[in-house]
Amino acid sequence: MERIEGIxxxxxxxxxxxxxxxxxxxxxxxxxxxxPRGRIREVRFDPSVDWSRFVVVDHRDVPGANxxxxxxxxxxxxATDRVRHVHEPVVLLAHPSRDxxxxxxxxxxxxxxxxxxxLDFALPPRPAQIQRGDDxxxxxxEVRKGDVEAALARAARIVEGEYRTGAQxxxxxxxxxxxxxxxxxxxxxxxxxxCPYYVHKAALRALGRDADAVRIVxxxxxxxxxxxxxxxxxxxxxxxxxxxxxxxxxKIVYDRGEDMEATTKRHPAIVRHxxxxxxxxxxxxxxxxVRMDGGAYVTLSPVVxxxxxxxxxxxxxxxxxxxxxxxVMTNSPPHGAFRGFGAPQTHFANERxxxxxxxxxxxxxxxxxRRNMIGDGDSTATGQxxxxxxxxxxxxxxxxxxxxxxxxxxxxxxxxxSDPWIRRGMGVACFHHGAGFTGGGxxxxxxxxxxxxxxxxxxxxxxxxxxxGQGTLTIFTQIASARLGLDPSMVTIAEADTGRVPNSxxxxxxxxxxxxxxxVEEACDELRARLGLGPDVVGDSLTQALVRWHxxxxxxxxxxxxxxxxxxxxRWDDExxxxxxxxxxxxxxxxxxxxVDLRTYAARVIDFVAVQDVGTVLNPTLARxxxxxxxxxxxxxxxxxxxxxxxGAMENAELTNYIIPTSDDLPPLRVHFEETPWPGGPLGAxxxxxxxxxxxxxxxxxxxxxxxxxxxxxIPLTPERLMALIEDDRARHARIA
Amino acid sequence: MQPGLVxxxxxxxxxxxxxxxxLHHTLLxxxxxxxxxxxxxxxxxxxxxxxxxxxxxxRPVLSCxxxxxxxxxxxxxxxxxxxxxxxxxxxxxxxAELGAAQCGYCTPGFLLAGKALIDEKPxxxxxxxxEALGGNLCRCTGYLKIYEAVELAAARMxxxxxxxxxxALYGGA
Numbered sequence: 001m002e003r004i005e006g007i008x009x010x011x012x013x014x015x016x017x018x019x020x021x022x023x024x025x026x027x028x029x030x031x032x033x034x035x036p037r038g039r040i041r042e043v044r045f046d047p048s049v050d051w052s053r054f055v056v057v058d059h060r061d062v063p064g065a066n067x068x069x070x071x072x073x074x075x076x077x078x079a080t081d082r083v084r085h086v087h088e089p090v091v092l093l094a095h096p097s098r099d100x101x102x103x104x105x106x107x108x109x110x111x112x113x114x115x116x117x118x119l120d121f122a123l124p125p126r127p128a129q130i131q132r133g134d135d136x137x138x139x140x141x142e143v144r145k146g147d148v149e150a151a152l153a154r155a156a157r158i159v160e161g162e163y164r165t166g167a168q169x170x171x172x173x174x175x176x177x178x179x180x181x182x183x184x185x186x187x188x189x190x191x192x193x194x195c196p197y198y199v200h201k202a203a204l205r206a207l208g209r210d211a212d213a214v215r216i217v218x219x220x221x222x223x224x225x226x227x228x229x230x231x232x233x234x235x236x237x238x239x240x241x242x243x244x245x246x247x248x249x250x251k252i253v254y255d256r257g258e259d260m261e262a263t264t265k266r267h268p269a270i271v272r273h274x275x276x277x278x279x280x281x282x283x284x285x286x287x288x289x290v291r292m293d294g295g296a297y298v299t300l301s302p303v304v305x306x307x308x309x310x311x312x313x314x315x316x317x318x319x320x321x322x323x324x325x326x327x328v329m330t331n332s333p334p335h336g337a338f339r340g341f342g343a344p345q346t347h348f349a350n351e352r353x354x355x356x357x358x359x360x361x362x363x364x365x366x367x368x369x370r371r372n373m374i375g376d377g378d379s380t381a382t383g384q385x386x387x388x389x390x391x392x393x394x395x396x397x398x399x400x401x402x403x404x405x406x407x408x409x410x411x412x413x414x415x416x417x418s419d420p421w422i423r424r425g426m427g428v429a430c431f432h433h434g435a436g437f438t439g440g441g442x443x444x445x446x447x448x449x450x451x452x453x454x455x456x457x458x459x460x461x462x463x464x465x466x467x468x469g470q471g472t473l474t475i476f477t478q479i480a481s482a483r484l485g486l487d488p489s490m491v492t493i494a495e496a497d498t499g500r501v502p503n504s505x506x507x508x509x510x511x512x513x514x515x516x517x518x519x520v521e522e523a524c525d526e527l528r529a530r531l532g533l534g535p536d537v538v539g540d541s542l543t544q545a546l547v548r549w550h551x552x553x554x555x556x557x558x559x560x561x562x563x564x565x566x567x568x569x570x571r572w573d574d575e576x577x578x579x580x581x582x583x584x585x586x587x588x589x590x591x592x593x594x595x596v597d598l599r600t601y602a603a604r605v606i607d608f609v610a611v612q613d614v615g616t617v618l619n620p621t622l623a624r625x626x627x628x629x630x631x632x633x634x635x636x637x638x639x640x641x642x643x644x645x646x647x648g649a650m651e652n653a654e655l656t657n658y659i660i661p662t663s664d665d666l667p668p669l670r671v672h673f674e675e676t677p678w679p680g681g682p683l684g685a686x687x688x689x690x691x692x693x694x695x696x697x698x699x700x701x702x703x704x705x706x707x708x709x710x711x712x713x714x715i716p717l718t719p720e721r722l723m724a725l726i727e728d729d730r731a732r733h734a735r736i737a
Numbered sequence: 738m739q740p741g742l743v744x745x746x747x748x749x750x751x752x753x754x755x756x757x758x759x760l761h762h763t764l765l766x767x768x769x770x771x772x773x774x775x776x777x778x779x780x781x782x783x784x785x786x787x788x789x790x791x792x793x794x795x796r797p798v799l800s801c802x803x804x805x806x807x808x809x810x811x812x813x814x815x816x817x818x819x820x821x822x823x824x825x826x827x828x829x830x831x832x833a834e835l836g837a838a839q840c841g842y843c844t845p846g847f848l849l850a851g852k853a854l855i856d857e858k859p860x861x862x863x864x865x866x867x868e869a870l871g872g873n874l875c876r877c878t879g880y881l882k883i884y885e886a887v888e889l890a891a892a893r894m895x896x897x898x899x900x901x902x903x904x905a906l907y908g909g910a
Binding site for chain 1: 759761769774775776777778779780781782783785786788815816817819820825829832833834835836838839840841842843844845848866867868870871872873874875876877878879880881882883884
């Protein structure tokens with residue numbers, strides 16, 4: 001089935017927030033902190049500007065609690081007396097002219113009395129840098145299985161390694177933006193966002209309003225990748241504060257530089273491994289330490305850390321595992337949700353480390369993985385017994401075979417003998433990704449979803465889950481249409497408007513198709529039951545029954561409701577961090593082929609095979625797009641996407657110096673699905689969206705390591721970093737010679 | 738007329754349009770704000786991302802860098818002008834079939850850059866497509882489906898009833 005909203009997007013008809021007409025609207029802008037930490041001494045308004053022509057808002061205009069409510073209430077909507085990061089919002093301005101408000105924002109100066117910032121999370125904070133507890137740690141998590149120390153004591157070999165990953169900017173092509181207005185006592189906030197009810201909850205708290213006096217509406221969203229999970233609450237509140245003070249609609253749309261500097265990025269991470277292997281090349285101990293830079297406020301860091309920790313031991317079977325994770329508060333802009341949500345960082349470390357361990361013990365990297373691959377009946381680090389029928393070793397075998405690994409390795413060896421400058425190599429990564437919220441998260445969310453039967457015989461899916469390019473509208477249409485035997489044209493998806501749709505939870509965590517899609521099926525069943533019909537009544541008979549029901553009850557609403565229940569047997573204990581961390585996992589094996597030019601030190605990916613099992617594939621075209629797009633982002637993160645920081649601010653907040661892959665930077669991305677249906681998901685499907693970002697970086701870096709014989713431990717592996725590694729290696733060999 | 742404003746006559750999608758716009762407005766701003774053609778998107782306003790691509794006399798230009806006064810008498814084509822009385826342009830049709838638009842924000846720019854390519858080279862090879870679209874950033878697709886859609890549309894425009902290959906629709910590893 002083709003994308004539901006495809007034609008609107010292909011003809012320019014789709015209206016994103018920047019395109020929405022707003023009669024009499026003002027443009028809003030944000031004045032931000034110039035310093036990473038300190039007390040606000042003064043806010044100076046340039047006296048040459050006539051400020052009476054502007055709406056000006058500061059923290060005193062926040063009617064409720066001055067906090068952007070999420071996990072902890074520590075982040076202010078607008079700074080009061082102190083700032084904790086560069087670009088922290090301090091003052092808001094609005095004016096009918098976009099140009100005028102842009103100029104005016106430069107005429108306001110926030111004067112900060114500086115205090116010592118904590119900017120390098122790799123080092124322990126000095127006493128003057130401590131701002132939270134006695135060590136700046138915002139969250140600590142520990143997973144324990146078996147006895148790691150005893151197993152290390154009897155290991156044939158112990159292999160240690162430290163791995164680092166950098167921040168990554170989302171670069172959704174549509175920058176963030178929100179429109180707010182008040183109509184008959186109801187405040188509307190509409191814009192580019194992933195989680196309508198997150199913005200709703202934050203608005204009730206900060207604006208001191210009743211639930212029905214705020215409506216959050218999603219506008220078509222031009223990419224999110226997690227970047228529009230939490231930050232839209234901030235922008236939505238800013239637009240609302242300006243609109244309420246102005247008594248007119250206010251639109252805030254960030255320009256690219258502001259979006260890159262001020263909004264969230266992927267958490268930088270340092271992961272240390274100490275691994276015990278026995279004489280047969282089996283893992284007997286994994287001791288893992290994960291440290292992430294959370295930035296200046298808690299935002300989502302505890303749950304990003306949690307997902308990172310839970311995935312840190314990889315898709316392998318090991319009886320003795322200890323994983324300790326810390327998310328640390330620093331004075332960077334808060335790091336946040338980004339596709340993968342902590343798992344790409346720990347999978348990079350683990351899969352690079354697996355190559356290092358295999359090389360150290362003298363085993364083939366593929367055979368070492370195959371021998372340790374988790375099988376049905378084995379348990380993960382949290383003690384979750386895997387039993388979904390997926391043949392994970394076969395995924396690895398398929399990826400290796402499709403990539404032509406053996407023949408290509410032989411050709412690469414010949415090339416290295418004949419060409420003075422060009423080197424090629426193959427690299428592999430095996431990984432998994434849990435779909436849905438972690439642990440008891442889905443139970444706590446208690447998602448609800450409605451499917452309404454309309455008087456004209458169509459059905460309407462009412463959910464808070466949004467389309468941002470990944471295909472929600474199409475997938476929900478397919479699921480409802482399959483469940484009720486209806487032509488897709490008889491299914492409509494309601495706009496995600498908190499005034500009209502129940503809270504089916506956020507559009508994050510690879511949960512929409514799997515968890516919420518299952519609710520679509522259940523609500524369809526409930527709708528049919530409310531008509532007094534059995535599950536065998538489908539298609540035209542169902543449509544006629546709907547029309548008849550409404551004809552007999554004019555004006556009445558017919559709604560099938562669904563509420564989340566965990567699949568049978570899924571148990572999690574948050575105290576001990578044990579149990580079923582996720583209801584289901586997607587599994588994958590990716591192979592990269594790279595080419596390195598020893599004159600420029602540039603590495604290019606020249607071929608890529610992505611093999612995965614995510615249960616039934618609901619829509620092959622959409623699924624392939626998700627995998628190819630995720631792989632592209634992963635290759636960017638591995639090789640070129642580097643946030644450069646100076647005094648706590650992103651220095652390269654432009655697309656000319658923060659480089660994402662262009663059409664010329666990517667190889668053929670060959671995608672293959674094995675399909676083992678998962679009975680807990682709609683039509684047998686598991687979640688897919690995040691899985692493809694977890695594997696490319698380690699596969700690519702492993703391939704570079706094999707191509708040129710160096711041992712990279714940090715990404716992005718830019719030409720500069722690769723040059724340093726190769727030159728160090730040459731110098732070492734020269735000394736030995 | 739107020740100071741700082743300029744009167745222009747622009748030919749957009751085959752129609753002559755009289756416009757009064759602030760002197761400093763770029764073509765992107767004039768299209769969106771003065772002419773209400775919001776299909777052309779802001780991406781970076783610095784000429785870095787290709788999102789705002791439109792055609793001038795059939796050649797792709799970055800509308801965020803163009804001064805409208807220099808374009809009087811030239812043919813400007815935006816995404817709103819791609820569809821004809823006969824229906825969708827073959828590129829739009831191919832993008833729909835192959836799922837080459839995901840979030841859709843970069844899509845108008847890709848369609849216009851692709852149209853310029855096919856109009857100039859009716860049978861572009863993959864390298865020529867990669868080159869022609871190299872200035873347009875997409876963060877959703879990894880570009881593959883976009884290339885395949887350009888190839889499919891070009892093949893159809895050369896004549897013949899070409900169907901999408903299973904590899905393009907389903908991905909073959």
